[in-house]
Amino acid sequence: MSAVLGTQTPAGSQDEVASRLDFLRKLQAVTNKIHSTANVDEIMLDLSQDICDLFDADRLTIYALAEDKASIVSKIKTGLNSVNQLKLPISDQSVAGYVALVRRAVNIRDVYDEQELKAHSPKLHFLREVDKRTGYRTKQMLVGPIVDEARGELLGVVQLINHRDGDTFPAVLEEGIRELCKTLAIAYTQRLRPAPLLRSKYHQLVSDAVLSAGELEEATRAARNSGRLVEDHLVEEFQVKLAWIGVALSRFFGLPYEPFRQDRVRPSDLLKNLKREFMEQSQWLPIEDGPEGMVILATDPEQVSNARVINTIFPKARLAYRVTTHAEFRQTLDQFFGAESSLETVVDLLSGLDDDDDDGTDISEADLSAAAENELVKLVNKIIIDAYRAGASDIHIEPRPGKEKTVIRFRKDGSLENYIEVPASYRNALAARIKIMCELDISERRKPQDGKIRFKKFAPLDIELRVATIPSAGGVEDIVMRILAAGEPIPLEKLGVLPHNLERLKNTVTKPYGLFFVCGPTGSGKTTTLHSVLHYLNTPDTKIWTAEDPVEITQRGLRQVQVNRKSGLDFATAMRAFLRADPDVIMVGEMRDKETVAMGIEASLTGHLVFSTLHTNSAPESIVRLLDMGMDPFNFADALLGVLAQRLAKRLCSHCRQAYEPTAEELELLLAEYCEELRGTESFRSDADAARTDVLAGWKRRHGDAHGKFTLYRAVGCDQCNQGYKGRVGLHELMIGTDRLKRLIQEHSRVAVLLASALEDGMLTLKMDGIEKVLSGITDVKQVRAVCIK
Numbered sequence: 001m002s003a004v005l006g007t008q009t010p011a012g013s014q015d016e017v018a019s020r021l022d023f024l025r026k027l028q029a030v031t032n033k034i035h036s037t038a039n040v041d042e043i044m045l046d047l048s049q050d051i052c053d054l055f056d057a058d059r060l061t062i063y064a065l066a067e068d069k070a071s072i073v074s075k076i077k078t079g080l081n082s083v084n085q086l087k088l089p090i091s092d093q094s095v096a097g098y099v100a101l102v103r104r105a106v107n108i109r110d111v112y113d114e115q116e117l118k119a120h121s122p123k124l125h126f127l128r129e130v131d132k133r134t135g136y137r138t139k140q141m142l143v144g145p146i147v148d149e150a151r152g153e154l155l156g157v158v159q160l161i162n163h164r165d166g167d168t169f170p171a172v173l174e175e176g177i178r179e180l181c182k183t184l185a186i187a188y189t190q191r192l193r194p195a196p197l198l199r200s201k202y203h204q205l206v207s208d209a210v211l212s213a214g215e216l217e218e219a220t221r222a223a224r225n226s227g228r229l230v231e232d233h234l235v236e237e238f239q240v241k242l243a244w245i246g247v248a249l250s251r252f253f254g255l256p257y258e259p260f261r262q263d264r265v266r267p268s269d270l271l272k273n274l275k276r277e278f279m280e281q282s283q284w285l286p287i288e289d290g291p292e293g294m295v296i297l298a299t300d301p302e303q304v305s306n307a308r309v310i311n312t313i314f315p316k317a318r319l320a321y322r323v324t325t326h327a328e329f330r331q332t333l334d335q336f337f338g339a340e341s342s343l344e345t346v347v348d349l350l351s352g353l354d355d356d357d358d359d360g361t362d363i364s365e366a367d368l369s370a371a372a373e374n375e376l377v378k379l380v381n382k383i384i385i386d387a388y389r390a391g392a393s394d395i396h397i398e399p400r401p402g403k404e405k406t407v408i409r410f411r412k413d414g415s416l417e418n419y420i421e422v423p424a425s426y427r428n429a430l431a432a433r434i435k436i437m438c439e440l441d442i443s444e445r446r447k448p449q450d451g452k453i454r455f456k457k458f459a460p461l462d463i464e465l466r467v468a469t470i471p472s473a474g475g476v477e478d479i480v481m482r483i484l485a486a487g488e489p490i491p492l493e494k495l496g497v498l499p500h501n502l503e504r505l506k507n508t509v510t511k512p513y514g515l516f517f518v519c520g521p522t523g524s525g526k527t528t529t530l531h532s533v534l535h536y537l538n539t540p541d542t543k544i545w546t547a548e549d550p551v552e553i554t555q556r557g558l559r560q561v562q563v564n565r566k567s568g569l570d571f572a573t574a575m576r577a578f579l580r581a582d583p584d585v586i587m588v589g590e591m592r593d594k595e596t597v598a599m600g601i602e603a604s605l606t607g608h609l610v611f612s613t614l615h616t617n618s619a620p621e622s623i624v625r626l627l628d629m630g631m632d633p634f635n636f637a638d639a640l641l642g643v644l645a646q647r648l649a650k651r652l653c654s655h656c657r658q659a660y661e662p663t664a665e666e667l668e669l670l671l672a673e674y675c676e677e678l679r680g681t682e683s684f685r686s687d688a689d690a691a692r693t694d695v696l697a698g699w700k701r702r703h704g705d706a707h708g709k710f711t712l713y714r715a716v717g718c719d720q721c722n723q724g725y726k727g728r729v730g731l732h733e734l735m736i737g738t739d740r741l742k743r744l745i746q747e748h749s750r751v752a753v754l755l756a757s758a759l760e761d762g763m764l765t766l767k768m769d770g771i772e773k774v775l776s777g778i779t780d781v782k783q784v785r786a787v788c789i790k
C-alpha cells in the first residue's frame with residue numbers, strides 16, 4: 001500500500017476528498033477485521049504493517065496498561081525489534097505516558113523540539129535514550145489513548161512514529177487514530193470477559209509453527225461462519241494432523257492426549273447404562289478402569305469436570321482425564337456404540353463380493369476366500385445395523401433359484417421395503433453365516449430352524465434377533481429375522497390414546513385387583529401398551545411380576561421372567577410361581593389356553609391385578625371367545641376390569657402432510673362410516689337422524705374451527721418419510737367391565753349385544769377412534785380402513 005495522504009493538498013480539493021474517503025474505507029476494513037477476531041493481539045500483529053501503511057507511518061507500538069496500573073507496557077511493535085519490552089510510567093516523562101495520563105491524543109511534529117513538547121505540558125519529555133541505543137531518529141509522533149468509555153478505564157496507548165514524508169501527521173489521521181483506539185477499546189473490553197484460556201485452545205499450533213496466527217484466525221473465523229468445528233477447518237483447509245491438534249490440546253488443558261486406538265477394548269461394564277446420544281452430547285466417554293482410576297476421554301475435560309455429571313453417574317470412581325480431538329472422540333464413539341453412518345455402505349461391501357460371471361453356482365462357506373468371508377461378515381453386520389437404525393422390525397432374506405439375486409427387505413411401520421440384492425452365488429454363504437451367528441446347524445438345510453442372535457457378540461450394538469430359517473422352493477433357504485431391540489416403556493400419556501380413553505384407562509387399571517386384557521393381532525403393539533400401563537403402576541410399594549416371550553422392554557422395578565418352553569418354563573408355570581411369590585401385579589405375555597386364563601381369573605379374584613394379551617380382533621369378541629373356552633361366566637364377570645383392542649395405523653408425516661378442507665360428500669361419507677358403528681345403540685335405533693346430528697356436533701366441538709369447518713390432511717411424501725407416512729399411531733377400543741356389562745357376561749350375551757352396551761357406556765370402536773384421529777390430522781381414513789377390517 002502506498003501513501004495516499006503523503007502530500008498535503010489544498011483543503012477541499014478533489015484529491016483530498018478522494019484520498020480521505022480511501023483512508024476511511026481502509027480504516028473500516030481494519031476495524032471490521034479487529035471486530036471479527038477472538039484474539040485482538042494476534043490480529044494486530046498481523047495488521048500492524050498494514051496500519052503503518054494506512055497511516056503512512058514508519059513504526060507502530062501498542063501499549064497496554066501494566067498490572068500495577070501506574071505504567072504502560074509495549075505489547076505490539078513493528079520496526080523496533082532491537083528494543084526489549086518497554087515499560088513507561090503514566091506521567092509526562094514520556095509522550096506515550098503523557099497520553100495515558102491525560103487520555104487525549106497528541107500529534108507532534110518533532111519530539112526533539114522542546115518548545116513543541118512544552119506547549120503540551122511543561123514537564124513533557126521525550127526519552128532519547130532509545131534512539132541513542134538504536135541510532136533511530138524519532139521525529140513525528142501520533143499517539144492516542146485506548147479508553148474503555150463505559151468504565152472510564154485506560155486500557156492502553158497506540159503510538160505511530162515518523163510520518164513518512166517527514167512532516168506532521170495530517171488532521172485526517174488524528175481522526176483515524178481516535179477511531180482505531182475506539183475500535184481497540186471495544187475489542188479489548190469484549191475479549192476480556194470470556195476466560196482468556198478459551199481463545200487459545202489451539203494456540204500451541206502457532207507456537208509450534210504448524211500454522212501462522214493468521215491462519216488460525218482464518219480457521220476460527222471460517223468455523224464461526226460455517227457453524228462447523230475449528231478442528232474441521234484446520235484439518236481440511238490447513239492440513240493440520242489430528243495428532244498435532246492433540247498435542248496443542250494437551251498443552252492447553254495440561255492433560256495427556258489420547259489418540260483414537262483401533263485396538264481399544266470396549267469397556268462394556270462402564271458403558272452399561274450410557275447411551276450414545278448422551279455421550280455424544282456431553283462429549284465424554286469412560287474408556288477404561290485402570291490403576292490411576294476411571295479414564296475419561298473428553299474433548300473439553302475442563303467443562304466435563306466442572307459439570308460434575310460423571311460423579312453422579314460413577315459416584316465412587318476416581319477420575320483420570322484424557323483430552324482428545326473431536327474427530328477421534330467420534331471415532332471412539334463409533335467404535336463403542338456402532339457407527340452412526342459407517343463410511344462403508346452396504347453398496348461398498350457388496351462390491352467387495354465378486355459377482356463377475358455370476359453363474360448362480362453356490363459358493364459354500366468353505367470355498368470363500370478369506371477376504372470375501374471377511375466382507376460377508378461385515379455385510380451381515382451392516383444389514384442388521386442398517387435395519388435397526390432404520391427402525392425396521394424384521395429383516396427378510398429371500399433367495400431365488402438360479403442366477404437370480406437374493407432379495408433383502410425390511411419391514412418398517414408394518415410394510416416391507418426393498419433394501420438390497422446380493423449376488424446369487426453368495427446365498428448359501430449368507431445363510432451359513434447367519435446360522436453360525438445363532439449357533440444353528442449349518443448342514444441342516446431341509447428343515448426349518450429357529451434361533452437367536454445376541455448381536456453384541458459381533459458388533460457394538462446391543463440388540464437381539466430372533467431368527468427363523470425356512471427351506472423354500474428351488475433348494476434355497478429363506479431367513480426372517482425379527483429385531484428384538486431392548487426398548488424402554490413409553491409413558492402412558494405418549495401412547496396416542498385419546499383423552500377420553502386415557503381417563504377411562506387410568507381409572508380401570510388402578511383398581512386394586514381384577515383382570516385386564518389387551519387384544520389384537522401380532523404386531524399391533526400390545527406389549528408396548530401393557531408395558532406403558534405397568535410403567536404407570538410401577539411404584540416402589542408395588543411388586544410386579546411379568547412372564548414374557550421375549551422380554552423386549554425392560555423396566556427397573558419390574559421382576560421380568562423370560563419364558564423358555566424348551567426347559568419347561570411356560571406361561572402357566574411362571575404364573576403359578578408368581579402366585580407363590582407375593583405379587584401385587586402380574587403380567588402374563590399371553591393367555592391362549594383354558595388353564596392360564598382360569599389361573600388369571602383365580603388370581604384376580606384373590607386380590608391381584610392381572611394383565612395379559614389375547615389374539616382376538618375386538619373387545620366384545622374377546623369376551624365371547626373366553627366364555628366359549630369354558631370360563632365360568634360369574635367368576636369371569638366378577639374378575640373382568642376391561643378389554644382394550646388395539647391396532648397400529650400409519651401416521652401422516654408431519655413434515656409434508658397437506659391440509660385441505662373436506663368436501664361435503666367426503667364429510668358425509670366419514671360421518672356415515674362413523675355412525676354405522678353406532679347402529680346397534682339405543683339412541684340410533686330410536687332416532688337415527690337426531691343421533692347423527694349429535695355425532696356431528698361432537699365432531700365440531702372437538703375438531704372444528706370457529707365456523708364449524710374441518711381440516712383434513714393428505715399424504716404427500718418427502719425425504720423424511722415413506723410415501724407421506726412416518727411411524728404409526730395406536731387405535732384403541734376400550735371396553736370397561738361396567739355393572740351392565742358384567743350382567744350381560746353372566747347371561748352369556750352375543751357379541752352384538754355386548755357391543756351396543758359398551759358403546760352406550762362410552763366405548764369407541766377401533767374405527768371410531770381412527771376417525772377421531774383422522775379429524776385431528778394424525779392419520780387418514782385410508783390407513784384407518786386398512787387396519788379396521790372386520
Ligand SMILES: [Zn+2]
Pocket residue numbers: 653654655656657716717718719720721722724725
Ligand atoms: Zn414426509
